[in-house]
Each structure stands twice: as structure tokens, then as C-alpha cells.
Amino acid sequence: MPELPEVETVKNALSKVVVGAKVTNVFTGEKKLRIPFPNNFKKIVIGRTFSKPFRRAKYCLLPIGNFEFLLIHLGMSGKIRILNFNPPPEKHDHLIISLDNDFHIIYNDTRRFGFVDIIKGDLDKNKIFSKLGPEPLSAKFEKTYLFNLINNSSQKIKNLLLDQTIVAGLGNIYVNEILFKSLISPKRLGKNISIKKCEIIVNSTKLIIKNAINAGGTTIKDHIQPDGNLGYFKNYLKVYAKTNSNCANCNSEIKEVVISNRKSYYCPQCQR
DNA sequence: AGATTCGCCTGAGAGC
């Protein structure tokens, strides 16, 4: 389930092979992703040269020209493989981009919640990107910013942290871990969180996201790094999918509860 | 307008 650290891992891997490389061929599968490939996709992409990829929230952007980008979103089950030979398409391979340096970028997505698109123009004016909140690792994501956005809210903190317009890139796994580290219940309402607690949340977020990036993301079921390795942050998870195991702090049982149709895992003793 | 729910999709795993 690719969240920010998983996409960061993908972006870093792509950066090593695509910069300065020219697209020589493009394969697209028959099946429609969440958004279909744009018209003339192959025509647009073939012959283009990539410059340095970057990431915003859970999106990976590969510049292919002036204010023009190949946009990749991995959805739930999207994976990138990078190979130095031209592979026959496997099941759920939806896109293969062949480069003049003999590397091949493969987009594979079992559940097809992801998409690949081409966008143009200033990102600040883009429909997707203009709405996103700050990156969790940026200076803009700090306690006063968070406090001002949530201190009138009757929504649960779990939902507020998943809201991409508040902070961009967090998903279910990391929000569970962040709230555990912050000792705050996922059910606590935004308006009942002090600025001091906001500071704790912000610091926990930055630490967990940094550590997850360093570990190559989290492999629960779907995520693999583009080199085929797993994401090792799974080894550091304290609560996510740990129902009935023991809390690392107090040894009492981790509980699960459904909030807005999504599983939350927490320690009722430690998290208030 | 803000909050909540639904639908998209496949495969793994549970239960019978």
C-alpha cells in the first residue's frame, strides 16, 4: 500500500536510471487504470528525454519537457520494476517504458487503483496538486499550522491526518504508527488536541516518515522496491495489523477499531 | 459547505 515513503523509494530508484535517458518504446496494456491513458500517450512519450524525477505526496513526477510531466500514482497495489532487459509483459503489467540506455520501467498494478497520466503547466495551478497540504517533512508542517487547522474540527484525529489537504502523503499504516508514537487515541477529536499535542504529532510524523524512507517503505502485501527488495519498515511497526499482540510500551493488548470504514490499531492504555 | 459513504478492483484467506 504505497504511501509517501514507498513512493519516495520508487522515485529514488527511478532517478538512478531515467535522468537524461530517452524513451525508445512504450507498451500499454489493454485494461483501464483508474484514469485511462491519455490520447496519443505513446506518441507524446516516445522520443522524450527525462530529467530528474521528484515526488509530491503520493505522486511521482517525471519531467519530460518544459512544465510537462509523466505522472505516476501507485494507488493501492501499484509497483514499479526496473530491468536492464526487455521483459515480456507479466500479468497486471500496464505500462512498459523502454529507454535508450537499455533500462525498462514497468508499471504493474493488480487492483488498478493507480494511474499514469501526462500533466502540463504550473503544478500550483493543477487540479490535483493545488489542493494538497504541505509535505510532512517540510518546515511548513509544524505545530501552529496543524493546531490552527484542527482545533475547531469535530473530526477524529485519525481522519484529519489522512486528509491530504491538511498534510500530504500519509496513509493508514503510518497514521496508525504516528498516533501510537504520539500516545493519542485515533478517536480523539481535533478540537480536543492541544498545541502541545500538535507538536508531539508533528515530531512523531517526521520521525516515522524519515525512518520509513530509510527502511525502503513498508511491505505488508503489495509493496516491493523497484529492485525487487521488500520494504523493511514492516519490522518497525508497533501497532498496524497487530491486533491482540502486546503493546511495546505497556504490554497490554493492541485493539482494533473501525473509523470511517478503515481499520485503526491502537493501545487503549497508552493512547488517550 | 462539511461530513460521511460508496465504488472502483483483484487476490488472499476464512468458513462451510
Next chain:
DNA sequence: TGCTCTCAGGCGAATC
């Protein structure tokens, strides 16, 4: 064994 059911969850659309 094989069928049916449930679950995973990012995100935008639909609905309350």
C-alpha cells in the same frame, strides 16, 4: 475440493 464471502485501502464522486 470448491464455492462464497470478507477484507485490504487511495481517492474522487455521490450522498447525507
